[in-house]
Amino acid sequence: MIEERGDRMFSFVYKEGEVNVYKNLCNGQWVESEKKQRIKIYSPVDDSLIGEIQAQTKNDVDYAIECAKEAQKSWAFMPIRDRADIIHKAARIMEKYIEEIANILVKEIAKSKSSAISEVKRTIDFMHFTAETAKRMTGETIYGDAFPGFDKTKISIVDRVPLGVILCISPFNYPVNLSVSKVAPALVGGNSVIFKPPTQGSISAMYLGQIFDEAGIPPGVLNIITGKGSEIGDYLITHPGIDMINFTGSTEVGQHIAKEAGMIPLLLELGGKDAAIVLEDCDLDETAQNIVKGAFNYSGQRCTAVKRVLVMEEIADELVAKMVAEVKKLKVGKPEEDADITPLISDKAADFVQELIDDAINKGAKLLIGNKREGRYIWPTVFDYVTEDMRLAWEEPFGPVLPVMRVKSIEEAIDISNKSEYGLQGCVFTKNIDKAFAIAQKLEVGTVQINNKTERGPDHFPFLGVKASGLGTQGIRYSIEAMTRSKAIVINLDNDYK
Numbered sequence: 001m002i003e004e005r006g007d008r009m010f011s012f013v014y015k016e017g018e019v020n021v022y023k024n025l026c027n028g029q030w031v032e033s034e035k036k037q038r039i040k041i042y043s044p045v046d047d048s049l050i051g052e053i054q055a056q057t058k059n060d061v062d063y064a065i066e067c068a069k070e071a072q073k074s075w076a077f078m079p080i081r082d083r084a085d086i087i088h089k090a091a092r093i094m095e096k097y098i099e100e101i102a103n104i105l106v107k108e109i110a111k112s113k114s115s116a117i118s119e120v121k122r123t124i125d126f127m128h129f130t131a132e133t134a135k136r137m138t139g140e141t142i143y144g145d146a147f148p149g150f151d152k153t154k155i156s157i158v159d160r161v162p163l164g165v166i167l168c169i170s171p172f173n174y175p176v177n178l179s180v181s182k183v184a185p186a187l188v189g190g191n192s193v194i195f196k197p198p199t200q201g202s203i204s205a206m207y208l209g210q211i212f213d214e215a216g217i218p219p220g221v222l223n224i225i226t227g228k229g230s231e232i233g234d235y236l237i238t239h240p241g242i243d244m245i246n247f248t249g250s251t252e253v254g255q256h257i258a259k260e261a262g263m264i265p266l267l268l269e270l271g272g273k274d275a276a277i278v279l280e281d282c283d284l285d286e287t288a289q290n291i292v293k294g295a296f297n298y299s300g301q302r303c304t305a306v307k308r309v310l311v312m313e314e315i316a317d318e319l320v321a322k323m324v325a326e327v328k329k330l331k332v333g334k335p336e337e338d339a340d341i342t343p344l345i346s347d348k349a350a351d352f353v354q355e356l357i358d359d360a361i362n363k364g365a366k367l368l369i370g371n372k373r374e375g376r377y378i379w380p381t382v383f384d385y386v387t388e389d390m391r392l393a394w395e396e397p398f399g400p401v402l403p404v405m406r407v408k409s410i411e412e413a414i415d416i417s418n419k420s421e422y423g424l425q426g427c428v429f430t431k432n433i434d435k436a437f438a439i440a441q442k443l444e445v446g447t448v449q450i451n452n453k454t455e456r457g458p459d460h461f462p463f464l465g466v467k468a469s470g471l472g473t474q475g476i477r478y479s480i481e482a483m484t485r486s487k488a489i490v491i492n493l494d495n496d497y498k
C-alpha cells in the first residue's frame with residue numbers, strides 16, 4: 001500500500017476514502033486536472049477499482065507544453081554527465097519500487113508477477129545503459145578538401161542537438177518499459193518530455209514521475225498528461241508546441257498520427273504479424289518450444305509475438321504435435337499466481353480474439369487445442385491448416401491464438417510472409433545458416449531472428465518495423481539519435497593559415 005515515506009508523503013497519490021487518487025507531475029508539481037475530472041481504473045483481473053487518474057484538459061496540455069518548452073532551454077545546456085547522472089539515479093531509485101510497481105502491473109494489466117518484475121528490472125538496466133550510451137555519443141569533424149574546389153581551411157564541426165519537446169506515447173502492454181524506452185533517451189538527449197501513458201497502465205507509469213522527481217529532474221523537464229487517447233490524443237499530436245512524437249501502439253493509431261502530426265519527426269513502433277518459418281532440418285523440439293513461448297508469453301499481447309507459423313508440410317505433423325504438447329504445459333490463471341495465460345486487457349480485446357477464432361473455424365481451419373473462453377480468459381488456441389482466406393492469417397489478434405499454415409516451398413513461405421501488411425520481425429528455424437541468411441535477406445521486416453522466437457531485446461539492438469509496423473528505429477543509441485539532430489558549425493579559416 002502507498003504510505004508515507006521518510007519525511008515526505010508519497011506525493012503522486014492521496015487517498016479519498018478508500019480510493020487512491022493519482023496526480024500528475026507537471027512543472028515539478030503534483031497536479032490534478034483543471035476540471036478535477038478523473039478516470040477510474042479497474043483491474044482486468046477481477047474488476048476491482050485500483051485507483052483514479054486525472055482526465056486532463058486542453059488547458060492542462062497547453063500549460064504542460066509551455067512549461068516543457070521553457071525548461072528545455074536550460075536542460076539542453078546541462079552537461080551530459082549531469083543529465084546521465086539523473087537517469088542513473090532514477091534507475092537506482094526504481095530498485096526500491098520493484099515489488100510495488102510489479103504488484104500494480106499485475107493488477108492493472110494482468111501481467112504475471114514474474115513478467116512484471118522482469119519488466120521493471122529490464123527498465124532499470126535500460127536506464128543505466130542509456131545514461132552510459134549518451135555520454136559516449138559524439139559528432140564528427142569534416143574537412144573541405146575531400147570535395148573539388150575546397151581545402152582544409154573549410155572545416156565542418158558536426159554535433160548532435162536535442163529536438164526540443166518530445167511527446168512520448170506508450171502502449172498498455174509494457175507501460176513501464178516502453179515508456180522509459182522513450183522518456184529516458186529523450187531526456188538524456190537534452191529534450192523535455194510530455195509523457196502520455198496508456199490509460200490502462202497509467203498507474204504503473206505514474207511511478208516514473210515519482211521516480212524521476214525523486215531523482216531530481218528539473219521542473220518542467222518531465223510532464224505527465226493522462227486522459228483517454230480518444231479524447232485528448234488529437235490535441236496532443238497536433239499541438240504546435242510538440243517538436244517530435246515517439247509513439248508505440250497500434251498501427252491504426254500510428255497511421256492516424258502520421259496523417260495528423262504535420263512536419264515533425266516521428267518514431268512509430270506499431271503492430272506486427274511476425275511469422276515463424278520452419279524448415280525440414282530444424283531442431284523440432286527447440287523450434288516448438290520457441291514458437292509456443294513466442295506466441296503465448298503475456299497471453300500473446302506482444303507486438304513481437306509469433307503470430308503465424310509457416311511450416312514445410314513434410315514436418316508439419318511432427319511440429320504441431322510438439323507445439324500442442326508445449327501448449328498443454330501452459331497454466332491458465334491469475335497473474336498474481338504467475339500463470340502463463342492471464343486475462344486479456346479488456347472485454348473488447350477478448351471479443352476480437354474470439355471473432356478471429358470463430359472465423360477460422362467457420363472457414364475450415366483445424367482446431368488442435370483451445371477455443372475456450374471465460375470472460376477475458378481465452379485458453380491458448382492453435383489452428384492447423386489455416387488458409388489465406390481466413391482473417392487469422394493476416395490480422396493481429398494480440399491474444400493467445402496461433403495459426404499454422406502449411407507450405408510446399410521456401411519461396412511460398414517467403415511470399416506469404418511478405419504479403420502481410422506488417423513488417424515487424426520474422427524468425428527462421430533451420431540448421432542451415434546459409435539458407436537462413438538467404439531467407440532473411442528476402443523477408444520484408446525490420447528484424448529476422450534465426451533459430452529464436454521473435455523479440456525486441458536486448459534493448460541496445462536496433463528495433464524497428466517497416467510497412468504497417470512502423471517508422472524509424474528504436475533501441476537505445478538509435479532512440480537517442482532519433483530524438484536529436486545534427487547541428488553543423490562551419491569554420492572558414494584565413495588562407496594564410498594553410
Ligand code: NAP
Nearest residue numbers: 171172197198199228229233234249250253269270271303
Ligand atoms: P493503442 O490503442 O494504439 O494505444 C497506444 C497509445 O496511444 C495509448 O497510450 C493510447 O492512449 C494512445 N492513443 C490512442 N489514441 C490516440 C490518439 N488519437 N492520439 C494520441 N494517442 C492516442 O495500442 P495499445 O492497445 O495500447 O497497444 C496494443 C497495440 O500496440 C498492438 O497493435 C501492438 O502490436 C502495438 N504495440 C507495438 C509495439 C512495438 O514496439 N512495435 C509494442 C507494444 C505494442 P489510451 O490508452 O488512453 O487509449
Ligand code: G3P
Nearest residue numbers: 173302303304455456457
Ligand atoms: O509489444 C512490446 C514489444 O516491444 C515486444 O517486446 O521484449 O516482449 O519482445 P518483447
